[in-house]
Amino acid sequence: MHSPEPARARISVIGAGPGGLTCARILQRHGLAVTVHERDPGPDARDQGGTLDLHADNGQLALREAGLLDEFFALARPEGQEMRQLDPTGKIMFHKVPEAGELFKPEIDRGRLRNLLLGSLRPGTVQWGSALDTIGGPADGPRQLRFTDGTTAEADLVIGADGASSRVRRAVSPAVPEYTGVSFLEAWFSDVENRHPEIAELVGPGSAAAADGDRGLFAQRNGGDHIRVYAIRRAPVDWISANSLAADDTDGIRALLLDEYAHWSPRMRRMITENDGRYVDRPIFALPVPHTWEPHPTVTLLGDAAHLMPPLGVGVNLAMLDAAELALALVRASTVDDAVRTYEKTMLARSTETARALEGGAEHLLSADLPDFDAQP
Missing domain, CATH: 3.30.9.30 (D-Amino Acid Oxidase; Chain A, domain 2)
Known part of the structure:
Protein backbone atom coordinates (compact mmCIF):
# COMPACT_ATOMS: atom_id res chain seq x y z
CA MET A 1 0.00 0.00 0.00
CA HIS A 2 1.28 3.47 -0.88
CA SER A 3 1.68 5.67 2.19
CA PRO A 4 -1.10 8.29 2.21
CA GLU A 5 -0.80 12.04 2.54
CA PRO A 6 -1.14 13.03 6.20
CA ALA A 7 -4.08 15.30 5.35
CA ARG A 8 -5.97 12.25 4.04
CA ALA A 9 -4.75 9.77 6.63
CA ARG A 10 -6.72 8.22 9.46
CA ILE A 11 -4.54 8.99 12.48
CA SER A 12 -5.21 7.23 15.78
CA VAL A 13 -3.44 8.27 18.97
CA ILE A 14 -3.52 5.66 21.73
CA GLY A 15 -3.45 7.32 25.14
CA ALA A 16 -4.84 10.63 26.41
CA GLY A 17 -1.87 11.69 28.51
CA PRO A 18 0.03 14.94 27.98
CA GLY A 19 1.93 13.55 24.99
CA GLY A 20 -1.05 12.12 23.15
CA LEU A 21 -3.22 15.17 23.76
CA THR A 22 -0.45 17.58 22.73
CA CYS A 23 0.01 15.69 19.47
CA ALA A 24 -3.73 15.74 18.78
CA ARG A 25 -4.01 19.45 19.57
CA ILE A 26 -1.20 20.46 17.20
CA LEU A 27 -2.54 18.23 14.42
CA GLN A 28 -5.98 19.83 14.76
CA ARG A 29 -4.47 23.33 14.76
CA HIS A 30 -3.09 22.52 11.32
CA GLY A 31 -6.28 21.00 9.98
CA LEU A 32 -5.38 17.31 10.26
CA ALA A 33 -7.97 14.84 11.53
CA VAL A 34 -7.12 12.70 14.54
CA THR A 35 -8.85 10.41 17.02
CA VAL A 36 -7.54 9.74 20.52
CA HIS A 37 -8.40 6.40 22.13
CA GLU A 38 -8.20 6.34 25.92
CA ARG A 39 -8.86 3.35 28.17
CA ASP A 40 -10.19 5.44 31.09
CA PRO A 41 -13.99 5.64 31.02
CA GLY A 42 -13.89 9.43 31.40
CA PRO A 43 -11.65 12.39 32.20
CA ASP A 44 -12.29 12.13 35.94
CA ALA A 45 -11.95 8.35 36.25
CA ARG A 46 -8.74 8.42 38.30
CA ASP A 47 -6.24 10.66 39.98
CA GLN A 48 -3.80 12.03 37.41
CA GLY A 49 -0.82 12.11 39.76
CA GLY A 50 1.17 14.91 41.28
CA THR A 51 2.83 18.02 39.99
CA LEU A 52 5.34 18.41 37.19
CA ASP A 53 7.58 21.13 35.83
CA LEU A 54 7.47 22.08 32.15
CA HIS A 55 10.82 23.28 30.87
CA ALA A 56 11.29 26.23 28.54
CA ASP A 57 13.39 24.15 26.13
CA ASN A 58 10.96 21.27 25.57
CA GLY A 59 7.57 21.13 27.32
CA GLN A 60 6.94 24.84 26.90
CA LEU A 61 8.05 24.70 23.26
CA ALA A 62 5.37 22.08 22.69
CA LEU A 63 2.72 24.23 24.37
CA ARG A 64 3.74 27.15 22.20
CA GLU A 65 3.14 25.02 19.09
CA ALA A 66 -0.19 24.03 20.62
CA GLY A 67 -1.13 27.70 21.11
CA LEU A 68 -1.56 27.14 24.85
CA LEU A 69 1.51 28.71 26.43
CA ASP A 70 -0.27 31.77 27.85
CA GLU A 71 -2.98 29.57 29.34
CA PHE A 72 -0.29 27.37 30.87
CA PHE A 73 1.41 30.32 32.57
CA ALA A 74 -1.96 31.44 33.97
CA LEU A 75 -2.32 28.02 35.66
CA ALA A 76 1.30 27.31 36.59
CA ARG A 77 3.00 27.91 39.93
CA PRO A 78 6.39 29.65 39.44
CA GLU A 79 7.03 29.43 43.18
CA GLY A 80 7.10 25.64 42.74
CA GLN A 81 10.59 26.03 41.26
CA GLU A 82 11.99 26.48 44.79
CA MET A 83 14.12 23.50 45.85
CA ARG A 84 15.49 22.45 49.23
CA GLN A 85 18.03 19.73 49.96
CA LEU A 86 17.78 18.50 53.55
CA ASP A 87 19.72 16.05 55.65
CA PRO A 88 17.96 13.28 57.65
CA THR A 89 17.62 15.64 60.62
CA GLY A 90 15.73 18.21 58.52
CA LYS A 91 18.61 20.68 58.34
CA ILE A 92 18.68 22.62 55.05
CA MET A 93 21.89 21.85 53.17
CA PHE A 94 20.99 23.70 49.96
CA HIS A 95 18.19 26.13 49.15
CA LYS A 96 17.42 27.42 45.67
CA VAL A 97 14.84 30.21 45.44
CA PRO A 98 13.73 31.25 41.94
CA GLU A 99 14.32 34.80 40.83
CA ALA A 100 11.27 37.03 40.51
CA GLY A 101 9.71 36.37 37.10
CA GLU A 102 11.71 33.19 36.50
CA LEU A 103 9.69 30.87 34.27
CA PHE A 104 12.18 28.27 33.11
CA LYS A 105 10.32 25.34 34.68
CA PRO A 106 7.25 26.35 36.68
CA GLU A 107 5.11 23.63 38.21
CA ILE A 108 1.60 22.61 37.22
CA ASP A 109 -0.60 19.83 38.56
CA ARG A 110 -0.96 16.98 36.09
CA GLY A 111 -4.74 17.16 36.26
CA ARG A 112 -4.74 20.86 35.37
CA LEU A 113 -2.43 20.29 32.43
CA ARG A 114 -4.59 17.46 31.16
CA ASN A 115 -7.74 19.56 31.46
CA LEU A 116 -6.05 22.41 29.59
CA LEU A 117 -5.18 20.08 26.72
CA LEU A 118 -8.55 18.33 26.71
CA GLY A 119 -10.39 21.64 26.59
CA SER A 120 -8.41 22.66 23.51
CA LEU A 121 -9.58 19.70 21.41
CA ARG A 122 -12.64 19.49 19.22
CA PRO A 123 -15.60 17.73 20.86
CA GLY A 124 -15.51 13.99 20.30
CA THR A 125 -11.77 13.82 19.64
CA VAL A 126 -11.18 11.55 22.65
CA GLN A 127 -12.94 8.21 22.61
CA TRP A 128 -13.22 7.30 26.29
CA GLY A 129 -13.39 3.71 27.49
CA SER A 130 -11.47 2.64 24.39
CA ALA A 131 -8.74 0.28 25.65
CA LEU A 132 -6.52 -1.13 22.92
CA ASP A 133 -6.12 -4.89 22.87
CA THR A 134 -4.18 -5.66 19.67
CA ILE A 135 -2.97 -4.13 16.42
CA GLY A 136 -3.42 -6.19 13.27
CA GLY A 137 -3.31 -5.66 9.56
CA PRO A 138 -0.33 -5.41 7.19
CA ALA A 139 2.75 -3.44 8.24
CA ASP A 140 2.19 -0.98 5.39
CA GLY A 141 -1.43 -0.50 6.37
CA PRO A 142 -4.18 -0.03 6.92
CA ARG A 143 -3.86 -1.21 10.54
CA GLN A 144 -6.71 -2.87 12.36
CA LEU A 145 -7.21 -1.74 15.95
CA ARG A 146 -9.09 -4.12 18.20
CA PHE A 147 -10.27 -2.88 21.57
CA THR A 148 -11.05 -4.87 24.70
CA ASP A 149 -14.78 -4.23 24.36
CA GLY A 150 -14.79 -6.00 20.96
CA THR A 151 -15.01 -2.86 18.83
CA THR A 152 -12.56 -2.21 16.00
CA ALA A 153 -11.18 0.72 14.04
CA GLU A 154 -8.96 1.17 11.00
CA ALA A 155 -5.99 3.53 10.90
CA ASP A 156 -3.28 4.61 8.48
CA LEU A 157 -1.06 5.70 11.38
CA VAL A 158 -1.13 4.47 14.98
CA ILE A 159 0.69 6.67 17.49
CA GLY A 160 1.55 4.92 20.72
CA ALA A 161 1.26 7.47 23.53
CA ASP A 162 0.14 4.80 25.98
CA GLY A 163 2.93 4.98 28.52
CA ALA A 164 5.15 2.46 30.26
CA SER A 165 2.93 -0.55 29.59
CA SER A 166 2.32 0.41 25.97
CA ARG A 167 0.44 -2.09 23.84
CA VAL A 168 1.37 -0.19 20.70
CA ARG A 169 5.08 -0.77 21.43
CA ARG A 170 4.63 -4.47 20.67
CA ALA A 171 4.00 -3.64 17.02
CA VAL A 172 7.51 -2.22 16.54
CA SER A 173 9.69 -3.58 19.36
CA PRO A 174 9.95 -6.63 21.64
CA ALA A 175 11.44 -4.51 24.46
CA VAL A 176 9.71 -4.45 27.83
CA PRO A 177 10.47 -2.20 30.83
CA GLU A 178 12.81 -3.62 33.46
CA TYR A 179 12.66 -2.98 37.20
CA ALA A 286 12.89 1.74 32.65
CA LEU A 287 13.32 0.55 29.07
CA PRO A 288 16.68 -0.87 27.98
CA VAL A 289 19.18 1.69 26.68
CA PRO A 290 19.26 2.27 23.81
CA HIS A 291 15.70 1.47 22.78
CA THR A 292 15.38 1.74 19.01
CA TRP A 293 13.48 -0.03 16.25
CA GLU A 294 13.29 -0.21 12.49
CA PRO A 295 10.92 2.35 10.95
CA HIS A 296 7.35 1.23 10.40
CA PRO A 297 5.27 3.30 7.97
CA THR A 298 2.09 2.90 10.02
CA VAL A 299 3.15 2.81 13.70
CA THR A 300 5.30 5.04 15.89
CA LEU A 301 5.77 5.84 19.57
CA LEU A 302 6.24 8.86 21.78
CA GLY A 303 6.97 9.54 25.43
CA ASP A 304 7.27 6.65 27.88
CA ALA A 305 6.06 4.20 25.25
CA ALA A 306 9.24 5.01 23.32
CA HIS A 307 11.78 5.78 26.04
CA LEU A 308 10.69 5.06 29.61
CA MET A 309 13.35 6.49 31.96
CA PRO A 310 13.73 7.01 35.72
CA PRO A 311 11.55 9.88 37.04
CA LEU A 312 14.14 12.64 37.02
CA GLY A 313 12.14 15.54 35.61
CA VAL A 314 12.29 14.81 31.89
CA GLY A 315 9.50 12.32 31.15
CA VAL A 316 6.52 14.56 30.41
CA ASN A 317 8.74 17.22 28.87
CA LEU A 318 10.20 14.75 26.38
CA ALA A 319 6.76 13.27 25.67
CA MET A 320 5.36 16.68 24.79
CA LEU A 321 8.39 17.58 22.68
CA ASP A 322 8.04 14.24 20.86
CA ALA A 323 4.38 15.01 20.30
CA ALA A 324 5.06 18.43 18.84
CA GLU A 325 7.80 17.19 16.53
CA LEU A 326 5.72 14.27 15.29
CA ALA A 327 2.69 16.46 14.66
CA LEU A 328 4.75 19.04 12.78
CA ALA A 329 6.46 16.31 10.74
CA LEU A 330 3.02 15.10 9.67
CA VAL A 331 1.97 18.63 8.79
CA ARG A 332 5.03 19.18 6.60
CA ALA A 333 5.58 15.77 4.96
CA SER A 334 4.13 14.51 1.69
CA THR A 335 3.42 11.04 3.12
CA VAL A 336 2.86 9.50 6.53
CA ASP A 337 5.88 7.26 6.02
CA ASP A 338 8.14 10.25 5.34
CA ALA A 339 6.82 12.01 8.44
CA VAL A 340 7.45 9.01 10.69
CA ARG A 341 11.01 8.59 9.42
CA THR A 342 11.78 12.30 9.87
CA TYR A 343 10.37 12.29 13.39
CA GLU A 344 12.03 9.09 14.54
CA LYS A 345 15.45 10.11 13.24
CA THR A 346 15.48 13.04 15.65
CA MET A 347 13.50 11.52 18.51
CA LEU A 348 15.46 8.26 18.78
CA ALA A 349 18.81 10.04 18.78
CA ARG A 350 17.66 12.49 21.46
CA SER A 351 16.03 9.87 23.66
CA THR A 352 19.05 7.58 23.46
CA GLU A 353 21.37 10.39 24.53
CA THR A 354 19.09 11.37 27.42
CA ALA A 355 18.45 7.78 28.52
CA ARG A 356 22.20 7.08 28.63
CA ALA A 357 22.71 10.18 30.77
CA LEU A 358 19.97 9.04 33.16
CA GLU A 359 20.73 5.31 33.16
CA GLY A 360 20.92 4.18 36.76
CA GLY A 361 19.64 7.59 37.81
CA ALA A 362 17.14 6.12 40.25
CA GLU A 363 20.11 5.16 42.43
CA HIS A 364 21.28 8.78 42.48
CA LEU A 365 18.09 9.71 44.31
CA LEU A 366 19.45 7.79 47.31
CA SER A 367 22.81 9.57 47.39
CA ALA A 368 23.61 11.73 50.40
CA ASP A 369 25.79 13.95 48.17
CA LEU A 370 24.33 17.26 47.10
CA PRO A 371 23.06 17.05 43.50
CA ASP A 372 23.91 19.61 40.83
CA PHE A 373 20.61 21.47 40.79
CA ASP A 374 21.68 23.56 37.82
CA ALA A 375 22.44 20.57 35.59
CA GLN A 376 19.86 19.91 32.90
CA PRO A 377 19.65 16.32 31.64
Missing part, protein backbone atom coordinates in the same frame (compact mmCIF):
# COMPACT_ATOMS: atom_id res chain seq x y z
CA THR A 180 15.44 -0.66 38.36
CA GLY A 181 15.61 -2.05 41.88
CA VAL A 182 14.34 1.24 43.33
CA SER A 183 10.80 1.75 44.55
CA PHE A 184 8.82 4.90 45.34
CA LEU A 185 6.13 4.78 48.00
CA GLU A 186 3.76 7.72 47.68
CA ALA A 187 2.01 9.40 50.62
CA TRP A 188 -0.57 12.21 50.36
CA PHE A 189 -1.15 15.16 52.65
CA SER A 190 -4.17 17.43 52.28
CA ASP A 191 -5.08 20.84 53.73
CA VAL A 192 -1.45 21.01 54.78
CA GLU A 193 -1.38 24.57 56.14
CA ASN A 194 -4.05 23.66 58.69
CA ARG A 195 -3.61 19.93 59.24
CA HIS A 196 0.12 19.44 58.61
CA PRO A 197 1.76 22.84 59.26
CA GLU A 198 5.13 21.33 60.26
CA ILE A 199 5.37 19.43 56.99
CA ALA A 200 4.23 22.48 55.04
CA GLU A 201 6.99 24.55 56.63
CA LEU A 202 9.59 21.85 56.01
CA VAL A 203 8.75 21.47 52.32
CA GLY A 204 8.07 25.12 51.51
CA PRO A 205 6.34 26.25 48.30
CA GLY A 206 8.31 23.94 46.01
CA SER A 207 10.09 20.66 46.68
CA ALA A 208 12.36 19.20 49.33
CA ALA A 209 14.61 16.15 49.16
CA ALA A 210 16.78 14.21 51.60
CA ALA A 211 18.78 10.99 51.43
CA ASP A 212 21.26 9.02 53.51
CA GLY A 213 22.83 6.78 50.85
CA ASP A 214 20.37 3.93 51.30
CA ARG A 215 16.98 5.61 51.35
CA GLY A 216 15.49 8.99 50.60
CA LEU A 217 12.47 11.24 50.78
CA PHE A 218 11.21 13.57 48.09
CA ALA A 219 8.33 15.94 48.84
CA GLN A 220 6.51 18.22 46.42
CA ARG A 221 3.97 20.93 46.96
CA ASN A 222 0.92 20.45 44.73
CA GLY A 223 -1.89 22.88 44.02
CA GLY A 224 -4.92 23.04 46.27
CA ASP A 225 -2.87 22.97 49.50
CA HIS A 226 -1.66 19.39 48.91
CA ILE A 227 1.76 17.81 49.33
CA ARG A 228 2.91 14.45 47.97
CA VAL A 229 5.85 12.67 49.55
CA TYR A 230 7.77 9.76 48.04
CA ALA A 231 9.79 7.38 50.20
CA ILE A 232 12.57 6.16 47.91
CA ARG A 233 14.17 2.81 48.74
CA ARG A 234 16.02 -0.13 47.26
CA ALA A 235 13.59 -3.01 47.48
CA PRO A 236 12.41 -6.10 45.60
CA VAL A 237 9.55 -5.33 43.26
CA ASP A 238 7.33 -7.52 45.46
CA TRP A 239 8.53 -6.02 48.76
CA ILE A 240 5.02 -5.58 50.13
CA SER A 241 4.01 -9.24 49.84
CA ALA A 242 7.55 -10.36 50.74
CA ASN A 243 6.99 -8.67 54.12
CA SER A 244 3.63 -10.44 54.50
CA LEU A 245 1.78 -7.18 53.97
CA ALA A 246 -0.99 -6.06 51.64
CA ALA A 247 -1.12 -2.82 49.64
CA ASP A 248 -3.98 -1.53 51.81
CA ASP A 249 -2.29 -2.45 55.12
CA THR A 250 -1.44 1.15 55.97
CA ASP A 251 -0.52 0.43 59.58
CA GLY A 252 1.75 -2.46 58.65
CA ILE A 253 3.55 -0.48 55.93
CA ARG A 254 3.90 2.49 58.31
CA ALA A 255 5.52 0.28 60.94
CA LEU A 256 7.98 -1.03 58.34
CA LEU A 257 8.87 2.52 57.26
CA LEU A 258 9.37 3.66 60.85
CA ASP A 259 11.86 0.85 61.29
CA GLU A 260 13.70 1.61 58.05
CA TYR A 261 13.86 5.36 58.78
CA ALA A 262 14.47 4.91 62.53
CA HIS A 263 17.65 7.03 62.57
CA TRP A 264 15.95 9.97 60.78
CA SER A 265 14.60 12.76 62.95
CA PRO A 266 10.98 12.67 64.15
CA ARG A 267 10.48 15.87 62.15
CA MET A 268 11.43 14.10 58.92
CA ARG A 269 9.52 10.92 59.75
CA ARG A 270 6.31 12.95 59.85
CA MET A 271 6.51 12.97 56.05
CA ILE A 272 6.01 9.21 55.89
CA THR A 273 3.78 8.50 58.87
CA GLU A 274 1.21 11.30 59.09
CA ASN A 275 -0.21 10.85 55.62
CA ASP A 276 -3.91 11.06 54.81
CA GLY A 277 -5.05 7.67 53.58
CA ARG A 278 -3.16 4.71 52.21
CA TYR A 279 0.25 4.54 50.59
CA VAL A 280 0.70 3.96 46.85
CA ASP A 281 3.50 1.66 45.69
CA ARG A 282 5.28 2.91 42.56
CA PRO A 283 8.18 0.63 41.57
CA ILE A 284 10.46 2.33 39.05
CA PHE A 285 10.85 0.67 35.67
